[in-house]
Amino acid sequence: MYHSVAAAASPAFRTFVTDPAVFRDHMAALVDAGYAATTVSDHVSGTRTEPGDRGVVLTFDDAFQDFHTTVLPVLADLGLSATLYVPTSYVGRTSRWLQPDGEADRPMMSWSAVAEAAASGVEIGSHSRTHPQLDRLPGDRVRAEVRDSRSLLEDQLQQEVRSFAYPFGYHDGSVKRAVAEAGYLSGCAVRDLLSTTDDPFAISRLTVTHDTDAAALLDLLDRRSGLLDEVRSAARARVSRALRRVGAKRRHAAASWDED
Numbered sequence: 001m002y003h004s005v006a007a008a009a010s011p012a013f014r015t016f017v018t019d020p021a022v023f024r025d026h027m028a029a030l031v032d033a034g035y036a037a038t039t040v041s042d043h044v045s046g047t048r049t050e051p052g053d054r055g056v057v058l059t060f061d062d063a064f065q066d067f068h069t070t071v072l073p074v075l076a077d078l079g080l081s082a083t084l085y086v087p088t089s090y091v092g093r094t095s096r097w098l099q100p101d102g103e104a105d106r107p108m109m110s111w112s113a114v115a116e117a118a119a120s121g122v123e124i125g126s127h128s129r130t131h132p133q134l135d136r137l138p139g140d141r142v143r144a145e146v147r148d149s150r151s152l153l154e155d156q157l158q159q160e161v162r163s164f165a166y167p168f169g170y171h172d173g174s175v176k177r178a179v180a181e182a183g184y185l186s187g188c189a190v191r192d193l194l195s196t197t198d199d200p201f202a203i204s205r206l207t208v209t210h211d212t213d214a215a216a217l218l219d220l221l222d223r224r225s226g227l228l229d230e231v232r233s234a235a236r237a238r239v240s241r242a243l244r245r246v247g248a249k250r251r252h253a254a255a256s257w258d259e260d
């Protein structure tokens, strides 16, 4: 998960801002390592990448103008797809919700820039209307944030919006329910190197921070897939133990039958 790709940032926001040259290195390293990028919705729906490809999902939160000017050309150049999460109230304006971080004036994408990203194959998801902490809001405001941002994006883009990213990653059971009831098929949270949940409304993501170089990024992904492999093989072991128990019962039943 990326936020802004730019040269400058306030000290409080710096960790979320990747230098443009470093970002290009990241993307080139993924391609060189054989990763194929897919969108969140294709990932959730199980749409396959080419056989043998290593899969990665690139997401960009907040729809800063630098997604259009800096990120999009790199993605297009390298043939990488991605999902962009847009907080709809700030489109064509500035990042006013970042006032506490001294970043209220970071320019945001315009509607035509969002439409251009969509036309180039980037999945557009909702990041709410006003980027609030949804788990702190009353239910009717949560529902309005998730529903109205979706309908506005769909009106503007004339396409279905299937994925939501929780602002700051904050969500609880009722926020997840509101997102599902508004018609989304997935919800992205923040964090955790390892997600053992299959819940499409609690997808965990790795935050790529400003000090992550290309080697560190590949390391993170390797480590994550290594951990996931461990979880998968532990799950497989559990399943085969269970099957063995079922098999033993069946054999026992068959033996009893033979005795009769």
Ligand SMILES: [Zn+2]
Pocket: 061, 062, 127, 131, 167, 168
């Ligand atoms: Zn955000």
